[in-house]
Amino acid sequence: MRALEAEVGSAPSNRAAIERIDAFTCERPPLHRNFLEDVEEHADNPDVGPADIAQALRGEHEELLGPDGTFSFRTDNGEFELPLRRNCSYILLGHSTQPTRAHPYLERDVVNHELGHALHYGLWLASGPLGERLSTAANEAIADILAHVFDGDPCHGKVLGEGGTPVDCRRRMDVYEQSVSDAFWRFGRADHETGQSLRQLIWTLREEVPADALRVAIVDGIAAVQVALSQIDAEPLANVPIFDDEILATRYRFVREYEAASAFFHAVCASLEDAPPACGEHAQRIGDPRVAMREAWLANAPTSIGRSGVTLADGRRVTFELEGALIRQMTVTLADGEQQSYLGDPDLGLPEAEREPTSGRITLWFSAPGSTAPGAQVGWTSDGELIAR
Ligand SMILES: [Zn+2]
Known part of the structure; x- marks a missing residue:
């Protein structure tokens, strides 16, 4: 894995780095099944390069080594693995960690x-x-x-x-x-x-x-x-x-x-x-x-609405500023033309999602930057309502 980390770090592109990891995954002891999927999500991200992918690979390696330095997948269940390119498949079978079940490999x-x-x-x-x-x-x-x-x-x-x-x-x-x-x-x-x-x-x-x-x-x-x-x-x-x-x-x-x-x-x-x-x-x-x-x-869905917006029954207009799959901002335009902007979590960017257990209704909660009432939030619901809390 150390050799792979070096090879990936010096790959000419993200795609080339991913191909190297994928080939390795079929040839040698396999990586966790979600690792390549996670990396591939950032393949076209201009802020991510092969050096970052190599860094993620080192993190994965450290996790596999664990605190005692013994290389192990640490799975206490079974997993069928089909790496990204579907060039090979395999099954991981772990050791049981509970007295109530047999070792998965048995x-x-x-x-x-x-x-x-x-x-x-x-x-x-x-x-x-x-x-x-x-x-x-x-x-x-x-x-x-x-x-x-x-x-x-x-x-x-x-x-x-x-x-x-x-x-x-x-x-x-x-x-x-x-x-x-x-x-x-x-x-x-x-x-x-x-x-x-x-x-x-x-x-x-x-x-x-x-x-x-x-x-x-x-x-x-x-x-x-x-x-x-x-x-x-x-x-x-x-x-x-x-x-x-x-x-x-x-x-x-x-x-x-x-x-x-x-x-x-x-x-x-x-x-x-x-x-x-x-x-x-x-x-x-x-x-x-x-x-x-x-x-x-x-x-x-904000992804469908985007900047074209929707007009509510009371005349307010709701639009979403999207950057790829990220919701950067929700803007509410009042009937008199005044605009109010709302953002997701200041650190994470994304709005807080809340689901009502019986109806399943989802509310995406946004905050108003610099609002006079700290903690006040505006929610956009899956049935198209604007609500406050
Ligand atoms: Zn299954």
């Missing part, structure tokens, strides 16, 4: 789950490039489905009690409590639990359709997710690097998770003759598509 569920990711992306890569952004709900459900559908074990990840005997499961294949839409809305993003209704769908079908037909249906479902994600990638704002605009970011996260899960459901069920009863439960399992919310949030 745990069949974890190994099969990571191999499930490999099989899943392998199927996608066989038909073209992967999408820009994926779907956590679909990806994690599919990895669990591929890990368990043929071994028939509904318990994913054994929780160990005293004496090391299994007493519980970290996830189950045979239960779900809420739709994908509702599960997403509880957190504002997807996690390993969001796709429970997809796991349980396959588990139900497993009892009702022949294994060969189910296998074909799952492969059809996986292919349909890729089509859905590619369609989203083609939307104009779908892949802007969203740093500040939490309204747009949450909106696109929701669309990806919902549409990927819905596509999987439809394709699996369309593949089966005489669709079983579970296939009639799209509304219950995938949930509310929140179509009106999607449109309102897209219209009210």
Whole structure:
């Protein structure tokens, strides 16, 4: 790694530096999966050069060495890794740090789950490039489905009690409590639990359709997710690097998770003759598509509004000054022409994002520089209101 750091520091361009790290990642002990993605975000930033990338690489190296100087990935779970250029892939399997679970490298569920990711992306890569952004709900459900559908074990990840005997499961294949839409809305993003209704769908079908037909249906479902994600990638704002605009970011996260899960459901069920009863439960399992919310949030995202602005019912006009993906300033023009400017956090630049847990509504909070009332903030909401606190 020391040799790589030197090579990267003297690379002729950021792109050349990134290519060197990527090649190294496939040839030698791998770097953490997010490192290259983080670096690549700054590839075209004029303030960043190869020396900065080499510095980031040294920071990564120090983290891998840890306080005791032992090179280790320090992961206590499993991870499927597909480096940036997709020239290779591998699985990292760590040591358990808790008495309630076996070492991931000894745990069949974890190994099969990571191999499930490999099989899943392998199927996608066989038909073209992967999408820009994926779907956590679909990806994690599919990895669990591929890990368990043929071994028939509904318990994913054994929780160990005293004496090391299994007493519980970290996830189950045979239960779900809420739709994908509702599960997403509880957190504002997807996690390993969001796709429970997809796991349980396959588990139900497993009892009702022949294994060969189910296998074909799952492969059809996986292919349909890729089509859905590619369609989203083609939307104009779908892949802007969203740093500040939490309204747009949450909106696109929701669309990806919902549409990927819905596509999987439809394709699996369309593949089966005489669709079983579970296939009639799209509304219950995938949930509310929140179509009106999607449109309102897209219209009210600062990234969409920009300098062209919106006029509120009371005559005030709101515009946003953007620099790439950064929200530099919000300006409110009063009916009499007076202008008031608001900035995000003075150190970070970005507005503070707040989410209401039940409605999901997001408010981006800005401050008025030099305001007579310190701490007073003005908020722009995902439903297009200007509010104060
Ligand atoms: Zn996973």
